[in-house]
Amino acid sequence: MKIIIIGGVAGGATAAARLRRLDESADIVLVERGPYISFANCGLPYHISGAIPERNKLLVTSEAGFEARYHVDVRSRTEAISIDRAAKTVILRNLDSGEETVERYDRLLLSPGAEVLKPPIPGITSPRIFTLRNIPDLDRIMASLAESKPRRAVVIGGGYIGLEVAENFHERGLFTTVVEGAPHVLAPFDDEMAAIVHAHMRDKQIELHLDDKVEHFEDRPDHTIVFLASGKRIQADIVVLAIGVRPEVKLARDAGLDLGTIGGIKVDEHLTTSDPDIFAVGDAIEVMNKVSGRMALIPLAGPANRQARIVADNMLSATQKDYKSYGGTLGTAILKVFDLAAACTGLNETAVKALGIPYRASITHSGSHASYYPGSQQISLKLVYGLDGTILGAQAVGIDGADKRIDVIATAIRAGLKVTDLTELELAYAPPFGSAKDPVNIAGYVAENVLNGSHEIIGWRELRDLLAENPASVQLVDVRTPEEFSIRTLPGARNIELDHLRERLGELDPEKPLIIFCQVGLRGYLAYRILKQAGFKDVRNLTGGFKTYAWATE
Amino acid sequence: MKIIIIGGVAGGATAAARLRRLDESADIVLVERGPYISFANCGLPYHISGAIPERNKLLVTSEAGFEARYHVDVRSRTEAISIDRAAKTVILRNLDSGEETVERYDRLLLSPGAEVLKPPIPGITSPRIFTLRNIPDLDRIMASLAESKPRRAVVIGGGYIGLEVAENFHERGLFTTVVEGAPHVLAPFDDEMAAIVHAHMRDKQIELHLDDKVEHFEDRPDHTIVFLASGKRIQADIVVLAIGVRPEVKLARDAGLDLGTIGGIKVDEHLTTSDPDIFAVGDAIEVMNKVSGRMALIPLAGPANRQARIVADNMLSATQKDYKSYGGTLGTAILKVFDLAAACTGLNETAVKALGIPYRASITHSGSHASYYPGSQQISLKLVYGLDGTILGAQAVGIDGADKRIDVIATAIRAGLKVTDLTELELAYAPPFGSAKDPVNIAGYVAENVLNGSHEIIGWRELRDLLAENPASVQLVDVRTPEEFSIRTLPGARNIELDHLRERLGELDPEKPLIIFCQVGLRGYLAYRILKQAGFKDVRNLTGGFKTYAWATE
């Protein structure tokens, strides 16, 4: 069996290793355009600041090491330039010598990854503008940092990679600006969750230009000016473009393989392309989003690695009926932004709304561990769920423990658990690690109450609009303490502290809609329970409390 | 509706709060023998060292605060001394005045917790011997520490509470010894996993006496001598007895309520006792272990809290058919031991073996996050599973991220996922938080391979016995590097480095049983794959590698 793998990093190298473990006799050729196979793409940004001090650490396996261990014929600096499906051959070009060879395959795997988007913005070819996808890209950035000692960096794009690059520029001592075309960074997050990240980045002195686009770049002798659509101009000594990636499909398209409708290589659940002897994985393919059932591009390393393990089994399988299936991707992801972690899984509210799925969304803020044990940090957790309790997605932002909660919820989604099941999860508790009621349990409680009608909530956006359009139509009550109320509250709110609400019910009109809020939502819920049982008709509690409202509207 | 709750802490206070949220009009009496309701039992040990510096922090809610918020009639320093089920009354004794009152109930909740075991060991009444269950116990310990400035502490019992107390004595500066009757601390863990904890505690200069029992205590003028069965004597200035707890069942038994077969109050899945108007939760009850299906005593705060929320709903439910069910307990638990966390869920291997369930167990050691990103710490993860892939239990020990992996696996068990599903979990990955193949995925891979016969393993114990009894019957091969081999290996092992194995196959006898090992198990697996495909008949790889073997046998 002769196997050619195109792309030698996350998907390709993993598949090669698994293929060898399964079959000592297969003839495996691993083709990589770049100088290195098996490098740590995800670690690249951290070398900029020196958080990962040694460049070598980014080279997970060397070519020689990989050959020795796996007896794979590794061809780096070699580009696959075309596939002849009828002849079952690939033309490989050695990028050093220019020499071209024709290599036969029985089965072919495409793991070519994605390419960085570089739209034709005037001035984009400036030598001060970089992208970051691989080691040579990193080397270019490092060389520029060493040579021209830039002081001001501009990162275009507020996605995962953009924010990682921005953080690492900042940690290196550069004054750093992020330009993002959307109203908030991190598209997989909803705005009020991304707002926590905005606040944190601004605290760290990162300059953010949101809802603004680059119109053109202009090079000056010793710097570049970034012109934004808003009319703003930013001086930059170095620019990194990180506005996203697009599947590398040229080879597949030229070979006549089917592409999907959103720009990736089309594969079936067995990761087979439209040619039964050609398989594809990783950033280059379209996958099914497990929650929406729609096709999606989810360029992440975890899925690439898992697809590679499945595809290796299928490539060696004699009959299609033994093929293993890839069950789709949830899009679980995480980002470190300075001291914060922002993690998510499944769909966000914006996506759910766009799909027209009836849903509810609630926000809680809980301690990462027992509040009485030192070091507890708040986790803001948003849960989006269907009316039947199906968990559609979750987002968590916090200094500690956000990763854990999203991993638990991702596991729950994968298993088809409902929000009610979250209330019953038995998670490891001791004061340094969690709470007897874990943040995930609490999120489950709140969702369960929302769905069974024992807790009616209003979101910050709806409340904001209501207060802007018709504030007189509701009674707005802040149930926090007078001290909290005196520091800051919502315009038009009156203060009735929760612990005195029962005595002061007479001050409120039971027939007029009532909106209550507290700091995070818990006291508001307790107030809600009192008011509803006292006969108040129309009561709603602000989900996520004043905290979320303030973040979202600032 | 008149409700009396006996026990005002984890189960009792939580139930009281939920009852009030559900029903503003219920008449709720919360009875607590001790001076405080709603305190943080789990935080008590950390006040000893000052990790939780303020005693007040341990009082989660005050009596007045609880009354104001929940309009519950709180009676602390009040003991329920008997229940008259026919009359539906409880006799309450005010422990300050001695006065007794008779209180009527419609429904009664028992959440009396557990009492510390204090066997009649000679000398156990010494004033230098303490237990730790509540605030007064803590106050006594703190007073003794302040007054007699002890320098040597002895903790009897190596369970969760014993080890927490030991750590906190040590952190306070006392030379601390732990005496444990079993061969290893932490009964929910298997010996090779507990061995990691032993090594860490010894590193921290905690003295451990395992497999040894206290025979008697003898008070001297300025210290106490602890006499062990082994003949050892330990001088102690302060002793804490933490050998376990037993359900508080006196009230229930005297009232003629059914007890279970292992010493707890018997309840059905609705948390109803044998009297339909009396309910019980928490440490006092027997629960079903969700994995084994057997009754168990699992005295943990998470279950108590969750049971309390369910029981509150049931107590207010007009008809039994609307009752909610408690689905049983997994026994998910965690302990901080200095820098380590030791977490577990489900059953350990010892328990599975005792139940006679056919099973496999494998051990992996993976980084808490990408190895190239600074701060990655090793997590040792043991997975125990049935032959059909059912996850029976897991244990994780490590400096970082053990809690997260156990929470994910606990969620998977709860959802009925199999080990194969663990391979597909999509967990949040960025270098500071995990790996593209998370430790949980890796544990799933290994288990899947073991079950489908593509990876045959041997456990450290079987290998130890085999090497002791009949070393000549096997070829023992260390596939690590010559450097690793030269530092330390197993007796009788020969060294063939993995990367040269294919060339050196001729040095091995394909007909004779072969046992291979490496440091953690990965290279051994790769060697296994090469050897089996080269026609070697009987090959097994040491699960957990030399690392686990060394820990377990030291």
Ligand SMILES: Cc1cc2nc3c(=O)[nH]c(=O)nc-3n(C[C@H](O)[C@H](O)[C@H](O)COP(=O)(O)OP(=O)(O)OC[C@H]3O[C@@H](n4cnc5c(N)ncnc54)[C@H](O)[C@@H]3O)c2cc1C
């Ligand atoms: C800076 C950065 C940070 C990231 N951080 C994270 C993170 O924290 N978490 C996460 O989950 N993911 C992260 N990712 C994404 C992750 O690296 C990718 O999802 C993953 O590498 C995709 O694997 P792949 O095999 O599809 O593509 P790649 O790993 O990119 O490998 C594709 C390879 O194919 C080669 N190739 C393409 N065409 C040809 C050809 N015709 N001939 C020969 N070779 C060819 C390319 O040179 C490339 O090296 C990050 C990516 C980057 C760039």
Ligand SMILES: Cc1cc2nc3c(=O)[nH]c(=O)nc-3n(C[C@H](O)[C@H](O)[C@H](O)COP(=O)(O)OP(=O)(O)OC[C@H]3O[C@@H](n4cnc5c(N)ncnc54)[C@H](O)[C@@H]3O)c2cc1C
């Ligand atoms: C030091 C320590 C550390 C712990 N650490 C952890 C941990 O890290 N993680 C974890 O999950 N669990 C931990 N636990 C266990 C956890 O605290 C218990 O599982 C939980 O509190 C059980 O709740 P409960 O309501 O059943 O009992 P409790 O919370 O103990 O409450 C029972 C109360 O009932 C009262 N009572 C009993 N009988 C009567 C009566 N006749 N009349 C009036 N009152 C009565 C008692 O005074 C007691 O206050 C720890 C426990 C201790 C002691």
Ligand SMILES: CC(C)(COP(=O)(O)OP(=O)(O)OC[C@H]1O[C@@H](n2cnc3c(N)ncnc32)[C@H](O)[C@@H]1OP(=O)(O)O)[C@@H](O)C(=O)NCCC(=O)NCCS
């Ligand atoms: C303090 C104590 C009385 C609180 O009990 P509780 O009210 O049930 O628990 P919480 O304060 O976490 O509140 C949970 C409730 O608030 C709701 N809630 C929590 N956060 C919310 C938010 N942000 N928005 C809306 N509702 C929220 C939940 O839905 C839940 O209500 P429900 O049960 O009616 O669904 C009780 O936990 C206790 O006594 N603890 C100390 C003793 C103990 O547990 N010891 C062992 C561990 S150390």
Ligand SMILES: CC(C)(COP(=O)(O)OP(=O)(O)OC[C@H]1O[C@@H](n2cnc3c(N)ncnc32)[C@H](O)[C@@H]1OP(=O)(O)O)[C@@H](O)C(=O)NCCC(=O)NCCS
């Ligand atoms: C380095 C690389 C080639 C390794 O691929 P790999 O061999 O599939 O992965 P691992 O080294 O984690 O090994 C996993 C295998 O070892 C086995 N294994 C792991 N730990 C084990 C243990 N302790 N005992 C026994 N077996 C073990 C697993 O079962 C699995 O084998 P299987 O797939 O046959 O079941 C590949 O991951 C790579 O190139 N990575 C860098 C690129 C990248 O991923 N970038 C994106 C993220 S930065």
